[in-house]
Amino acid sequence: MxxxxxxxxxxxxxxxxxxxxxxxxxxxxxxxxxxxxxxxxxxxxxxxxxxxxxxxxxxxxxxxxxxxxxxxxxxxxxxxxxxxxxxxxxxxxxxxxxxxxxxxxxxxxxxxxxxxxxxxxxxxxxxxxxxxxxxxxSSVTAALSVAGAVASGSADGGFVFAGFLPVKNAERASAVQRLATEPRCVVLLEAPHRIHELAAALAVLGERPVTLAREITKQFEDITTQPAQALTAWLDGAPQRARGEFVVLLHPVAVPEDDSASLRVLQLLLPELPLKTAVRLAADITGAPRNALYETALALRKSAESGDKYE
The missing domain is CATH 3.40.1010.10 (Tetrapyrrole methylase, N-terminal domain)
Structure with missing residues:
Protein backbone atom coordinates (compact mmCIF):
# COMPACT_ATOMS: atom_id res chain seq x y z
CA MET A 1 0.00 0.00 0.00
CA SER A 138 -15.96 10.69 -14.89
CA SER A 139 -14.01 11.88 -17.93
CA VAL A 140 -17.23 13.23 -19.46
CA THR A 141 -18.18 15.56 -16.61
CA ALA A 142 -14.54 16.47 -15.96
CA ALA A 143 -14.13 17.74 -19.54
CA LEU A 144 -17.48 19.51 -19.55
CA SER A 145 -16.65 21.32 -16.31
CA VAL A 146 -13.68 23.17 -17.81
CA ALA A 147 -14.63 23.59 -21.49
CA GLY A 148 -17.37 26.18 -21.06
CA ALA A 149 -19.34 24.36 -23.73
CA VAL A 150 -22.70 23.83 -22.02
CA ALA A 151 -25.23 26.60 -22.40
CA SER A 152 -27.62 27.17 -19.52
CA GLY A 153 -30.92 28.96 -19.22
CA SER A 154 -31.94 28.35 -22.84
CA ALA A 155 -33.90 25.81 -24.83
CA ASP A 156 -30.64 24.54 -26.31
CA GLY A 157 -28.92 24.03 -22.95
CA GLY A 158 -27.45 20.80 -21.67
CA PHE A 159 -25.41 18.33 -23.66
CA VAL A 160 -25.74 15.12 -25.68
CA PHE A 161 -23.49 12.12 -24.98
CA ALA A 162 -22.70 10.33 -28.26
CA GLY A 163 -19.72 8.26 -27.06
CA PHE A 164 -17.56 6.56 -29.69
CA LEU A 165 -18.49 7.19 -33.32
CA PRO A 166 -18.41 4.31 -35.85
CA VAL A 167 -14.98 3.08 -36.94
CA LYS A 168 -15.72 2.87 -40.68
CA ASN A 169 -15.11 6.12 -42.56
CA ALA A 170 -18.47 6.34 -44.33
CA GLU A 171 -20.46 5.56 -41.18
CA ARG A 172 -18.40 8.04 -39.15
CA ALA A 173 -18.96 10.77 -41.76
CA SER A 174 -22.72 10.13 -41.67
CA ALA A 175 -22.70 10.33 -37.87
CA VAL A 176 -20.88 13.67 -37.98
CA GLN A 177 -23.44 15.06 -40.42
CA ARG A 178 -26.26 14.03 -38.07
CA LEU A 179 -24.52 15.60 -35.08
CA ALA A 180 -23.94 18.84 -37.01
CA THR A 181 -27.65 19.61 -36.67
CA GLU A 182 -27.64 19.10 -32.88
CA PRO A 183 -27.86 22.54 -31.25
CA ARG A 184 -26.55 21.37 -27.88
CA CYS A 185 -22.99 20.50 -26.89
CA VAL A 186 -22.07 17.02 -28.13
CA VAL A 187 -19.71 14.78 -26.13
CA LEU A 188 -17.62 12.20 -28.00
CA LEU A 189 -14.97 9.75 -26.83
CA GLU A 190 -12.04 8.53 -28.91
CA ALA A 191 -8.99 6.31 -28.59
CA PRO A 192 -5.50 7.61 -29.48
CA HIS A 193 -5.10 5.35 -32.52
CA ARG A 194 -8.28 6.80 -34.10
CA ILE A 195 -8.10 10.45 -33.06
CA HIS A 196 -6.64 11.57 -36.41
CA GLU A 197 -9.50 9.90 -38.29
CA LEU A 198 -12.05 11.61 -36.05
CA ALA A 199 -10.34 14.98 -36.48
CA ALA A 200 -10.48 14.59 -40.27
CA ALA A 201 -14.18 13.73 -40.12
CA LEU A 202 -14.95 16.75 -37.93
CA ALA A 203 -13.19 19.16 -40.31
CA VAL A 204 -16.47 19.59 -42.23
CA LEU A 205 -17.78 21.56 -39.24
CA GLY A 206 -15.48 24.43 -40.22
CA GLU A 207 -15.08 27.08 -37.52
CA ARG A 208 -17.22 25.29 -34.95
CA PRO A 209 -15.24 25.23 -31.69
CA VAL A 210 -14.15 21.77 -30.54
CA THR A 211 -12.47 20.98 -27.23
CA LEU A 212 -10.01 18.09 -27.08
CA ALA A 213 -9.30 16.86 -23.55
CA ARG A 214 -6.73 14.12 -23.16
CA GLU A 215 -5.02 12.43 -20.23
CA ILE A 216 -7.52 14.08 -17.87
CA THR A 217 -6.30 14.14 -14.23
CA LYS A 218 -2.91 12.69 -15.26
CA GLN A 219 0.52 14.34 -15.26
CA PHE A 220 0.39 15.31 -18.94
CA GLU A 221 -3.23 16.45 -19.00
CA ASP A 222 -3.87 18.60 -22.08
CA ILE A 223 -7.09 20.50 -22.83
CA THR A 224 -7.42 22.75 -25.86
CA THR A 225 -10.21 24.33 -27.89
CA GLN A 226 -9.71 24.67 -31.63
CA PRO A 227 -11.87 25.27 -34.71
CA ALA A 228 -12.98 21.92 -36.09
CA GLN A 229 -11.08 22.50 -39.34
CA ALA A 230 -7.83 23.07 -37.40
CA LEU A 231 -7.87 19.89 -35.29
CA THR A 232 -5.63 17.86 -37.59
CA ALA A 233 -3.00 20.60 -37.73
CA TRP A 234 -3.05 20.93 -33.93
CA LEU A 235 -2.60 17.16 -33.48
CA ASP A 236 0.28 17.17 -35.95
CA GLY A 237 1.97 20.02 -34.06
CA ALA A 238 3.57 17.66 -31.51
CA PRO A 239 3.74 13.84 -31.29
CA GLN A 240 2.44 13.69 -27.72
CA ARG A 241 -0.81 15.44 -28.65
CA ALA A 242 -2.22 12.22 -30.12
CA ARG A 243 -1.47 10.13 -27.03
CA GLY A 244 -3.94 9.15 -24.34
CA GLU A 245 -7.69 8.71 -24.24
CA PHE A 246 -9.73 11.65 -25.55
CA VAL A 247 -12.95 13.40 -24.64
CA VAL A 248 -14.07 15.53 -27.58
CA LEU A 249 -16.67 18.29 -27.13
CA LEU A 250 -18.47 19.88 -30.06
CA HIS A 251 -19.47 23.31 -28.80
CA PRO A 252 -22.96 24.59 -29.58
CA VAL A 253 -23.06 27.14 -32.36
CA ALA A 254 -26.08 29.35 -32.95
CA VAL A 255 -27.02 32.72 -34.35
CA PRO A 256 -27.15 35.25 -31.49
CA GLU A 257 -30.65 35.52 -30.04
CA ASP A 258 -30.90 39.23 -30.83
CA ASP A 259 -30.01 38.71 -34.51
CA SER A 260 -33.60 38.22 -35.60
CA ALA A 261 -33.01 39.87 -38.97
CA SER A 262 -30.47 37.28 -40.16
CA LEU A 263 -32.65 34.47 -38.89
CA ARG A 264 -35.67 35.82 -40.74
CA VAL A 265 -33.70 36.22 -43.98
CA LEU A 266 -32.48 32.66 -43.65
CA GLN A 267 -36.02 31.40 -43.07
CA LEU A 268 -37.18 33.14 -46.26
CA LEU A 269 -34.34 31.86 -48.43
CA LEU A 270 -34.19 28.22 -47.34
CA PRO A 271 -37.46 27.06 -48.96
CA GLU A 272 -36.39 28.57 -52.29
CA LEU A 273 -32.66 27.82 -52.56
CA PRO A 274 -30.10 25.09 -51.86
CA LEU A 275 -28.91 25.25 -48.26
CA LYS A 276 -25.37 26.49 -48.95
CA THR A 277 -26.63 29.18 -51.33
CA ALA A 278 -29.22 30.36 -48.81
CA VAL A 279 -26.56 30.57 -46.10
CA ARG A 280 -24.14 32.49 -48.32
CA LEU A 281 -26.78 35.03 -49.35
CA ALA A 282 -28.08 35.44 -45.79
CA ALA A 283 -24.53 36.13 -44.59
CA ASP A 284 -23.93 38.63 -47.41
CA ILE A 285 -27.20 40.44 -46.74
CA THR A 286 -27.06 40.62 -42.95
CA GLY A 287 -23.35 40.37 -42.13
CA ALA A 288 -23.99 37.50 -39.71
CA PRO A 289 -21.24 34.83 -39.37
CA ARG A 290 -21.60 32.29 -42.17
CA ASN A 291 -20.66 29.29 -40.00
CA ALA A 292 -23.24 30.21 -37.36
CA LEU A 293 -25.88 30.62 -40.07
CA TYR A 294 -24.92 27.26 -41.54
CA GLU A 295 -25.47 25.49 -38.22
CA THR A 296 -28.82 27.24 -37.85
CA ALA A 297 -29.80 26.34 -41.42
CA LEU A 298 -29.09 22.67 -40.76
CA ALA A 299 -31.29 22.78 -37.67
CA LEU A 300 -34.08 24.56 -39.59
CA ARG A 301 -33.88 22.07 -42.44
CA LYS A 302 -34.09 19.17 -39.99
CA SER A 303 -37.08 20.81 -38.30
CA ALA A 304 -38.81 21.28 -41.66
CA GLU A 305 -38.25 17.64 -42.59
CA SER A 306 -39.94 16.59 -39.36
CA GLY A 307 -43.02 18.61 -40.28
CA ASP A 308 -42.40 21.89 -38.44
CA LYS A 309 -42.49 25.28 -40.18
CA TYR A 310 -39.61 27.77 -40.45
CA GLU A 311 -41.04 29.77 -37.56
Missing part, protein backbone atom coordinates in the same frame (compact mmCIF):
# COMPACT_ATOMS: atom_id res chain seq x y z
CA UNK A 2 1.11 3.52 -0.72
CA UNK A 3 1.72 5.16 2.66
CA UNK A 4 -0.19 8.22 1.48
CA UNK A 5 -3.45 6.24 1.49
CA UNK A 6 -3.11 4.76 4.99
CA UNK A 7 -4.89 7.72 6.54
CA UNK A 8 -7.50 7.67 3.75
CA UNK A 9 -8.66 4.20 4.77
CA UNK A 10 -9.09 5.38 8.34
CA UNK A 11 -10.95 8.45 7.15
CA UNK A 12 -13.18 6.24 5.00
CA UNK A 13 -14.13 4.14 8.01
CA UNK A 14 -14.81 7.25 10.10
CA UNK A 15 -16.89 8.96 7.42
CA UNK A 16 -18.80 6.04 5.90
CA UNK A 17 -18.90 3.10 8.29
CA UNK A 18 -21.89 4.46 10.19
CA UNK A 19 -24.04 4.50 7.06
CA UNK A 20 -26.31 1.66 5.94
CA UNK A 21 -24.99 -0.81 3.34
CA UNK A 22 -27.65 -3.50 2.87
CA UNK A 23 -26.73 -7.03 1.89
CA UNK A 24 -27.97 -8.46 -1.39
CA UNK A 25 -27.15 -5.18 -3.11
CA UNK A 26 -25.07 -4.29 -6.15
CA UNK A 27 -22.87 -1.23 -5.59
CA UNK A 28 -21.76 0.50 -8.81
CA UNK A 29 -18.50 2.21 -7.84
CA UNK A 30 -16.73 4.97 -9.77
CA UNK A 31 -12.93 4.70 -9.70
CA UNK A 32 -10.22 7.20 -10.76
CA UNK A 33 -9.68 7.93 -14.45
CA UNK A 34 -5.97 8.50 -13.92
CA UNK A 35 -5.10 10.19 -10.65
CA UNK A 36 -5.43 7.60 -7.86
CA UNK A 37 -6.27 10.35 -5.36
CA UNK A 38 -9.62 10.82 -7.11
CA UNK A 39 -11.31 8.10 -5.06
CA UNK A 40 -14.13 8.88 -2.63
CA UNK A 41 -14.10 7.86 1.02
CA UNK A 42 -17.38 6.02 0.47
CA UNK A 43 -15.89 4.08 -2.43
CA UNK A 44 -12.91 3.02 -0.31
CA UNK A 45 -15.25 1.80 2.42
CA UNK A 46 -17.49 -0.19 0.06
CA UNK A 47 -14.52 -1.74 -1.73
CA UNK A 48 -13.35 -3.02 1.66
CA UNK A 49 -16.84 -4.12 2.68
CA UNK A 50 -17.86 -5.96 -0.51
CA UNK A 51 -17.93 -9.74 -0.46
CA UNK A 52 -17.26 -9.87 -4.21
CA UNK A 53 -15.82 -7.34 -6.64
CA UNK A 54 -17.01 -7.66 -10.23
CA UNK A 55 -14.36 -6.07 -12.45
CA UNK A 56 -13.89 -5.15 -16.08
CA UNK A 57 -10.30 -6.40 -15.69
CA UNK A 58 -9.43 -8.31 -12.53
CA UNK A 59 -5.70 -7.66 -12.91
CA UNK A 60 -6.20 -3.92 -13.22
CA UNK A 61 -8.55 -3.83 -10.22
CA UNK A 62 -6.23 -5.98 -8.12
CA UNK A 63 -3.43 -3.46 -8.74
CA UNK A 64 -5.70 -0.53 -7.83
CA UNK A 65 -6.78 -2.20 -4.60
CA UNK A 66 -3.14 -2.80 -3.72
CA UNK A 67 -2.44 0.94 -4.06
CA UNK A 68 -5.16 1.65 -1.50
CA UNK A 69 -4.13 -1.16 0.84
CA UNK A 70 -7.34 -3.15 0.32
CA UNK A 71 -6.77 -6.90 0.51
CA UNK A 72 -9.02 -9.09 -1.64
CA UNK A 73 -8.26 -12.65 -2.68
CA UNK A 74 -8.43 -13.71 -6.32
CA UNK A 75 -11.54 -15.72 -5.45
CA UNK A 76 -13.30 -12.49 -4.50
CA UNK A 77 -12.72 -10.92 -7.92
CA UNK A 78 -15.13 -11.75 -10.74
CA UNK A 79 -14.41 -10.79 -14.36
CA UNK A 80 -17.32 -8.92 -15.95
CA UNK A 81 -16.57 -7.17 -19.24
CA UNK A 82 -18.19 -6.44 -22.60
CA UNK A 83 -17.64 -9.99 -23.89
CA UNK A 84 -19.24 -11.84 -20.96
CA UNK A 85 -21.52 -9.23 -19.37
CA UNK A 86 -24.77 -11.14 -19.97
CA UNK A 87 -23.47 -14.41 -18.53
CA UNK A 88 -21.51 -12.85 -15.67
CA UNK A 89 -24.55 -10.77 -14.70
CA UNK A 90 -26.38 -13.98 -13.86
CA UNK A 91 -23.49 -14.99 -11.59
CA UNK A 92 -23.74 -11.61 -9.83
CA UNK A 93 -27.50 -12.04 -9.41
CA UNK A 94 -26.97 -15.45 -7.83
CA UNK A 95 -24.44 -13.97 -5.37
CA UNK A 96 -26.82 -11.15 -4.48
CA UNK A 97 -29.63 -13.63 -3.89
CA UNK A 98 -27.33 -15.37 -1.42
CA UNK A 99 -27.09 -12.08 0.50
CA UNK A 100 -23.69 -10.91 -0.69
CA UNK A 101 -22.70 -7.32 -1.20
CA UNK A 102 -21.25 -7.06 -4.72
CA UNK A 103 -19.37 -4.00 -5.98
CA UNK A 104 -18.81 -3.43 -9.70
CA UNK A 105 -15.90 -1.36 -11.02
CA UNK A 106 -14.76 -0.71 -14.57
CA UNK A 107 -11.13 0.01 -15.42
CA UNK A 108 -11.62 3.75 -14.91
CA UNK A 109 -14.39 6.21 -14.23
CA UNK A 110 -18.10 5.59 -13.78
CA UNK A 111 -19.34 2.19 -15.00
CA UNK A 112 -22.22 1.91 -17.43
CA UNK A 113 -21.53 5.14 -19.32
CA UNK A 114 -19.06 4.06 -22.01
CA UNK A 115 -17.74 1.09 -20.03
CA UNK A 116 -19.55 -2.17 -19.19
CA UNK A 117 -22.08 -2.07 -16.38
CA UNK A 118 -25.33 -0.93 -17.99
CA UNK A 119 -26.49 -4.47 -18.82
CA UNK A 120 -25.45 -5.63 -15.35
CA UNK A 121 -27.46 -2.90 -13.62
CA UNK A 122 -30.47 -3.58 -15.84
CA UNK A 123 -30.35 -7.32 -15.17
CA UNK A 124 -30.03 -6.87 -11.41
CA UNK A 125 -32.94 -4.44 -11.29
CA UNK A 126 -35.04 -6.75 -13.47
CA UNK A 127 -34.38 -9.50 -10.92
CA UNK A 128 -35.94 -7.31 -8.25
CA UNK A 129 -32.66 -6.56 -6.52
CA UNK A 130 -31.25 -3.21 -5.45
CA UNK A 131 -28.56 -1.23 -7.29
CA UNK A 132 -26.80 1.60 -5.44
CA UNK A 133 -24.60 4.17 -7.24
CA UNK A 134 -21.38 5.46 -5.70
CA UNK A 135 -20.60 8.53 -7.82
CA UNK A 136 -17.12 9.76 -8.52
CA UNK A 137 -14.66 10.34 -11.33
Missing amino acids: SASFASALGAARDAAAGQHYPQGTLYVVATPIGNTADITLRALHVLQLADTLACEDTRHTHGLLRVYGIDKSSAQLLALHQHNEAQASQTVIALLQQGQRVAYVSDAGTPGVSDPGARLAAAVRAAGLRVVPLPGA
